[in-house]
Amino acid sequence: MSELQFDRHRRLRQNSTIRNMVRETSLSPSDFIYPIFVVEGESNFKKEIPSMPNVFQYSLDRVHEELDEITTLGIPSVMFFGVPKNKDAVGTGAYHEHGIVQEAIRLAKKNYPDLVVIADTCMCEYTDHGHCGIIIDGDVDNDESLVLLQQTAVSQAQAGADVIAPSNMMDGFVIAIRHALDEAGYKHIPIMSYAVKYASAFFGPFRDAAESAPQFGDRKTYQMDPANRREAFREATSDIEEGADFLIVKPALPYLDIIRDVRNRFNCPIVAYNVSGEYAMVKAAALNGWIDEKRVVLESLIGMKRAGSDLIITYHAKDAVKWLHD
Template sequence: MNPLKFDRHRRLRRTDTLRKMVRETFLRPSDFIYPIFVTAEGTGIKKEIPSMPNVFQYSLDRLDEELSEVVGLGIPSVIFFGIPKEKDAVGSGAYDEHGIVQEAIRQAKKSYPELVVIADTCMCEYTDHGHCGIIHDGDVDNDESLEYLAKTAVSQAEAGADIIAPSNMMDGFVMAIRHALDEAGFANIPIMSYAVKYASAFFGPFRDAAESAPKFGNRKTYQMDPANRREALREAASDVGEGADFIIVKPALPYLDVLRDVRNNVNLPLVAYNVSGEYAMVKAAAQNGWIDEKAVVLESLTAMKRAGADLIITYHAKDAVRWLGEEV
């Protein structure tokens, strides 16, 4: 007999089957959105990104190799980032009818019509200065940039994008894009807004992958201060009011508190972006034998779901689906 009257929580942890029966949070292949980098430079290209092992830049003629694998694994959606041949001050490659992302969208929808194709809508990959808008007097001109971002969104919708995902963090970008899409006859194309995007050091490897590092200064005048939590709710509320259909929080792991705050205050589908720096750290530690990669990745992705994410943009998507299949 035990005279003590404490609770025995361990009763529900005794066996693997019991633990699975009472599990509260689940990962599924349909939770994932897989990022793909497409380059306009040449043919036959499958170029590994040094800071992101097993992530590549693809030329269009090799894109179907990657898409076939993604679709075969049951991942329902991809998001395209483009690397153009040439860059200029106004990022004209972003809204070119035959720009690299537009061509990737057309190819993906032709090869895999049921795949949900998301277009990242920004200018940093396309401007010669690397910022997310038009520069005047050494700073990004918010309102003029909206005109170019709206043109970019419409061109991506015309190419067949299922979802427009603006990541530029200009004030009013959702309203401007929603208006432009509606005026162009794309009222049914949803906007997945990078509503809560921090000026994060965790973006470093992505800038290698997308060749989008700013040539001067930084993005702190338009991306959020990592120290701010309440500001995220203001940003999210603005985008909801302007017509967003999804809300993204980026990065994910260092901002799980923000993810939960947004979940508690916003009823739209919520997306966590498990960014390049998070991916790179896990890969580096795994390659050195310091961590169990499978266990760490699945635990991290589960944490994002537990914090409130409905969907997760992650470079781990393909591996995660394979590992989840092993656990069935």
């Protein structure tokens, strides 16, 4: 064998210290954003979401339990989703001054001032029909919906949100919200746009958590076709031109190619949303003893970073930080 000439790649893998020294991609607590579901009109309420083990809905008076743990772990940011007491055709609770997300933001910024609080800006949790805008003549009206999204974003900024994250996928939603924030004196508030959001089956458990399933039809007229790659560039380009500061790709694992494509084309921070269905599948397999949960989760998250994401919205965040410290 001495006459053979070949590369010896294993030289850099021979022990854990060398592997750590040459590792190209890493995870840290600062990479993570943790989603939290807050329920209106309840007290002393904490309910596990059946399809998302170890993820809970909280009443406002108990959300501090989650926030205490998050800040202790060093996770720098949370994203609030609201479950309102009442819903109506125009999603009034989304933009009410004392809506559940607005109140959660106030509580968080008062008691955890260093925590970066991101507000999900959408209508689906608040409308009785479960769609992300106003229904006119049986369809979601794009432009009329933008008006309510502007009101929602401004009310969230007034409550103290550090970042506005519109997830509704209406055309023009970024420029409309940017204009409204600027006019209201919030030029400093960045927009984390759900720029590339696919009409995905992986969102199912989230709709249990946020109680936001559409009551008729689906969201395929405003969320993207999973078969389309080039369309992602058009969506992301529009959002950057309209004033987005971050770009979200959602879901993450089935769309790692899209994350890489978006990373290669844009210089702003790229955010992967590791969605509820991805979380639920891992949890179900782990609870059945079919996989090593720790290794699978950390490998999945490192894959999202390697694909090009700067930040990851994930329900695994708390576990991942604990495992990184092991």
